[in-house]
Structures are given as structure tokens and as C-alpha cells.
Amino acid sequence: MKPFAVWARSFAVALALILPSTGTSVAQQGETQQQRAQSQPGNNAPVWRDVRSGKEEYTSIKGRETGVLVQTYGETWRQLKNGWITPIAGWLIAVVVVVIGAFFKWRGSIKVHGEPTGRLIERFTPFERYTHWVVAISFVVLGISGLVMMLGKYVLLPVIGYTLFAWLAQLSKHLHNFVGPVFVVSLLMFIVMFVKDNLPRLYDIKWFANLGGMISGEHVPSGRFNAGEKAWFWIGVVVLSLLLSASGLVLLFPNFDQVRAVMIEANVVHMVAGGAVIAISLGHIYLGTIGLDGAYEAMRNGYVDETWAREHHEYWYDDVKSGKIKAGTAMGQPDAPQAQH
Amino acid sequence: MARMKFLCDAERCIECNGCVTACKNENEVPWGVNRRRVVTINDGMVGAEKSISVACMHCSDAPCMAVCPVDCFYRTDEGVVLHDKDLCIGCGYCFYACPFGAPQFPQAGAFGLRGKMDKCTFCAGGPEKDLSKEEFSKYGSNRLAQGKLPACAEMCSTKALLGGDGDVIADIYRQRVLKRGKGSEVWGWGTAYGKPDQKAAPAGSKS
Numbered sequence: 001m002k003p004f005a006v007w008a009r010s011f012a013v014a015l016a017l018i019l020p021s022t023g024t025s026v027a028q029q030g031e032t033q034q035q036r037a038q039s040q041p042g043n044n045a046p047v048w049r050d051v052r053s054g055k056e057e058y059t060s061i062k063g064r065e066t067g068v069l070v071q072t073y074g075e076t077w078r079q080l081k082n083g084w085i086t087p088i089a090g091w092l093i094a095v096v097v098v099v100i101g102a103f104f105k106w107r108g109s110i111k112v113h114g115e116p117t118g119r120l121i122e123r124f125t126p127f128e129r130y131t132h133w134v135v136a137i138s139f140v141v142l143g144i145s146g147l148v149m150m151l152g153k154y155v156l157l158p159v160i161g162y163t164l165f166a167w168l169a170q171l172s173k174h175l176h177n178f179v180g181p182v183f184v185v186s187l188l189m190f191i192v193m194f195v196k197d198n199l200p201r202l203y204d205i206k207w208f209a210n211l212g213g214m215i216s217g218e219h220v221p222s223g224r225f226n227a228g229e230k231a232w233f234w235i236g237v238v239v240l241s242l243l244l245s246a247s248g249l250v251l252l253f254p255n256f257d258q259v260r261a262v263m264i265e266a267n268v269v270h271m272v273a274g275g276a277v278i279a280i281s282l283g284h285i286y287l288g289t290i291g292l293d294g295a296y297e298a299m300r301n302g303y304v305d306e307t308w309a310r311e312h313h314e315y316w317y318d319d320v321k322s323g324k325i326k327a328g329t330a331m332g333q334p335d336a337p338q339a340q341h
Numbered sequence: 342m343a344r345m346k347f348l349c350d351a352e353r354c355i356e357c358n359g360c361v362t363a364c365k366n367e368n369e370v371p372w373g374v375n376r377r378r379v380v381t382i383n384d385g386m387v388g389a390e391k392s393i394s395v396a397c398m399h400c401s402d403a404p405c406m407a408v409c410p411v412d413c414f415y416r417t418d419e420g421v422v423l424h425d426k427d428l429c430i431g432c433g434y435c436f437y438a439c440p441f442g443a444p445q446f447p448q449a450g451a452f453g454l455r456g457k458m459d460k461c462t463f464c465a466g467g468p469e470k471d472l473s474k475e476e477f478s479k480y481g482s483n484r485l486a487q488g489k490l491p492a493c494a495e496m497c498s499t500k501a502l503l504g505g506d507g508d509v510i511a512d513i514y515r516q517r518v519l520k521r522g523k524g525s526e527v528w529g530w531g532t533a534y535g536k537p538d539q540k541a542a543p544a545g546s547k548s
Binding site: 029033034037044047058063064066069070071074078082149152153157165178254260264 | 375382407409412438440452523
């Protein structure tokens with residue numbers, strides 16, 4: 001027997017010993033039926049109440065919940081999934097894509113105002129960058145494969161047909177299941193690595209007050225990470241991604257004899273958190289690529305120009321300059337890999 | 342055209358598991374998968390014990406069909422819910438959604454490796470050519486194509502399990518109810534086929 005099953009069973013036995021009433025209630029319901037058969041022959045109402053309760057009865061067929069005649073969680077899950085979660089997540093992501101597209105058309109790629117100095121500051125160490133990209137690439141693979149399984153039936157299937165879509169969905173499922181653990185491990189490393197610089201500071205309130213000048217173009221000083229990045233870190237990376245990891249692991253290992261209700265709950269958490277984190281991540285991906293000039297190079301090569309640092313993360317720049325924060329320096333252009341100095 | 346249904350009479354079922362055995366034998370069901378099972382309530386209590394044989398009920402508004410991410414389920418003209426194993430990706434959603442626990446998987450492996458879903462076909466095979474070798478190896482027997490009814494119900498020693506045209510088996514059961522002089526207890530029909538006043542989804546439609 002598997003260790004988890006042993007543990008689960010001994011836990012159930014312990015629970016039954018602590019709560020003797022749960023052991024007797026089955027017999028009590030049987031007795032109710034025995035009395036009913038005497039007083040009102042042919043009245044099986046107590047039996048049907050037992051069946052309807054969804055609890056395990058006796059069966060000689062071994063397997064997960066084979067003793068349950070009928071369960072009602074499934075229908076609730078179906079209503080939630082098909083009626084609420086899938087359409088809301090789908091439309092939310094579509095709306096976010098349109099809003100970002102409109103914002104890009106209006107604002108374009110945000111550039112620094114001053115001239116680049118040619119003096120570079122190391123913003124991310126190689127280890128930080130590798131961890132970020134492992135998280136990022138696995139996130140994108142999980143996001144796309146997840147969307148294929150969640151929305152593909154409505155969006156792709158009518159276009160590419162049953163055979164091709166089933167092949168794509170099968171590929172997505174395997175990618176999702178084998179890339180998932182990579183994401184979980186790298187995510188934990190990422191959180192440990194970046195939590196210190198993402199702790200909220202008082203000046204973050206000011207950033208939120210005018211959204212970092214994204215709309216007004218006004219200059220708002222911030223630390224190594226601005227308040228928007230911190231919000232993404234705490235909401236997207238910590239809360240939603242950890243929820244996704246935990247619920248994902250429940251779904252990933254059906255070999256531990258989890259009952260359907262547990263897997264259904266995990267699936268609801270997984271779909272809601274997944275839809276939300278994908279929608280928010282589009283904002284981060286936008287600013288990290290085409291939205292903000294210099295941001296991609298910082299994570300790609302690790303270095304930013306001093307002008308970029310001063311205009312986007314002034315407090316961090318000041319700390320680096322005064323020597324409070326130790327950061328590597330280099331000369332040249334930030335869009336090429338730098339040698340360490 | 343007939344609308345195929347299952348009906349299990351709890352007053353007659355004696356938990357012999359003949360239906361389970363008949364099904365396994367007829368369809369050469371993979372090891373570890375049971376398309377049909379018998380559940381006993383108040384096992385061993387005199388006067389209170391009731392047994393019911395349950396498998397896929399071929400619902401009118403099938404939850405498995407509604408949640409399948411690759412839309413691999415379809416309904417035949419006779420209301421039988423079947424699925425295409427070539428499309429199935431083994432995600433387990435149908436197993437979550439089904440009220441009766443009908444969908445089964447040959448494995449429950451780590452990393453979600455379940456294999457292709459297998460369930461009762463009402464002895465009606467699958468999407469392959471009727472009575473072909475491919476159909477038998479994937480889905481089992483196609484007795485409906487041979488003009489026969491499901492092996493489980495045909496084999497039932499007490500005729501507790503009835504399978505066939507819903508109107509015909511409901512009539513048989515009505516006779517029994519009249520003879521016994523007690524209420525009708527067609528277990529699972531409300532869940533599978535809707536309440537009598539609800540309009541059931543038309544047979545053959547894909548929802």
C-alpha cells in the first residue's frame with residue numbers, strides 16, 4: 001500500500017475512534033429501515049436517504065469511491081465550470097488583450113528622457129535571471145496549454161477540427177503535467193530570491209496614487225522594484241501561483257486515492273487562479289517586452305544604463321551610487337551581454 | 342425510435358454480481374476497470390438490505406459530455422452516450438462530473454497519466470465500423486448492432502436489472518409496482534433522464 005494511503009487510512013481510523021458517533025450512525029440508519037419495514041412495509045425512504053447522502057456503501061468492486069451510488073458535487077462543478085469560470089476567464093483575458101493593445105497604440109514604447117550615459121549597473125545577477133526565465137518559460141507553457149484545455153473546445157475545435165484538436169489537447173495535457181513541477185520548484189526559489197526587495201515601503205503608496213506615471217508620464221521614484229512590480233509579485237507570484245501550485249499538485253497525482261470532491265475543489269481553485277494570473281501576467285509581459293524600453297534587456301543581459309535606473313528606480317539608483325547596495329558595473333550598451341567587472 | 346435506458350429494481354436485486362461478470366466477459370473489459378458494479382446499502386441487516394446495480398445511465402443531459410475538453414462524447418439515435426477513445430486525452434473531467442461514477446480509467450498514475458477513459462457502452466460499441474475488430478478491442482461488444490440488448494440485463498438472474506427501450510422497461514416496472522401495491526422507486530431516473538415534467542433533450546442531439 002502506498003504511504004499516503006496508509007497515512008490517510010490510519011487518520012480515518014483515528015477519527016472514527018475520536019468520534020464514535022460516526023461509527024454508529026450507519027447502523028442507526030439501518031435500524032431505521034428495519035423499523036420502517038415493520039411499521040410501513042415497502043417504505044424504503046431511509047435507504048434512499050442513505051443513497052442520496054452520497055456516502056460509501058458496501059460493494060465488492062474495488063476502486064475509488066465505488067461504494068458511492070450517486071454524487072452531486074459533479075453537477076455543481078459542471079455548472080460552475082461551464083457557466084461561470086470558463087466564460088468569465090475567457091472574456092477577461094480577451095478584454096485585457098484589447099486594453100493592452102489600445103494602451104500600446106496610445107502610449108507606444110515608453111522610453112527614457114535623458115541621454116544614456118554608457119555607464120551600466122547590474123540589475124539582475126545571472127542566477128536571478130536564470131531563475132526568472134525558468135519560471136517565465138514554464139509559466140507561458142503552462143498558461144498556453146491550460147488555455148487550450150479550458151477554452152480550446154470553444155475557440156480552436158470549431159476551426160481546426162476534432163482530430164487535430166485532440167492531438168493538440170493531448171500534447172497540452174502532457175506538457176502541462178510535466179512542466180508543472182518545474183514551475184513549482186523554480187517558483188519557490190524565485191519567491192525566496194526576490195521577497196526582500198518586494199517588501200512594501202511607504203513610498204509605494206505614492207506610486208499607486210498616480211499609477212507610476214504610466215498615464216500622466218510624471219516621474220515617480222521607487223526602490224529596486226516599483227509598487228506595480230511589487231503588486232504583481234505578491235498577488236500574481238506569491239498568492240495566485242502558490243494556489244495554482246498547491247491545487248495543481250492535488251490534480252497531478254491521482255494515484256493518492258483523493259476522492260472526487262477534493263479533486264473538484266482543487267480544479268475550481270486551479271481554474272479561477274489560473275484565469276486571473278494569466279490576465280494579470282499579460283500586463284507584466286507587456287511592460288517587460290514592448291511596453292517599456294530597456295526592461296527586457298535588464299532581464300536578458302542583467303544590466304541597465306544609469307539613466308534608465310535613475311528614471312525608473314531612483315531610490316535604488318541612489319542606494320547603488322552611495323554604495324548602500326552592492327551592484328556590478330560595466331561600460332557600454334545594455335542590449336549586449338556584459339562581462340563582469 | 343427507442344430511447345435506451347437502464348432500470349434496477351432494488352426489490353429484486355440480490356447482489357449476485359452476475360451483471361458485473363457478464364459485462365466483463367462480454368466486453369473483455371481491461372483489468373482494473375469495472376463498467377458495472379453492485380452497491381449494497383445496509384449490508385447484512387435483515388429487512389433493511391437493498392442492492393442496486395449501477396453503470397453509465399446514458400443521461401439525457403450528460404454531464405460527462407458537457408465537461409469534456411475535447412468533446413469526445415456523442416449520443417446515438419437511441420440515446421446511448423458513447424465516446425471516442427482516439428480523441429480522449431485522459432484528463433479525468435468526466436469522472437469528476439458523472440453522478441454515477443461510470444467513467445473509469447485503466448491507470449491512476451502520477452503526473453495525471455490515466456490512459457483512455459472506459460465506460461459502459463450499453464453494449465453499443467463505439468465510433469468505429471459496427472462489429473469491426475477495432476471496435477471490439479477498444480469498446481467491447483456491439484450487441485445493439487446484432488439486435489440484442491445489453492449483456493448485463495439479459496443475464497440478470499432475478500430480472501432486477503432491465504435494459505432497453507425506456508417505454509418498454511418502464512411498463513414492465515409499472516406492472517411490478519401494481520402487483521406489489523407500493524410506490525415506484527426507479528432509482529437514478531430523476532438524475533439521468535430528468536423529472537417527468539421536464540422536457541428531456543431529444544435523442545441524437547449533441548449538447
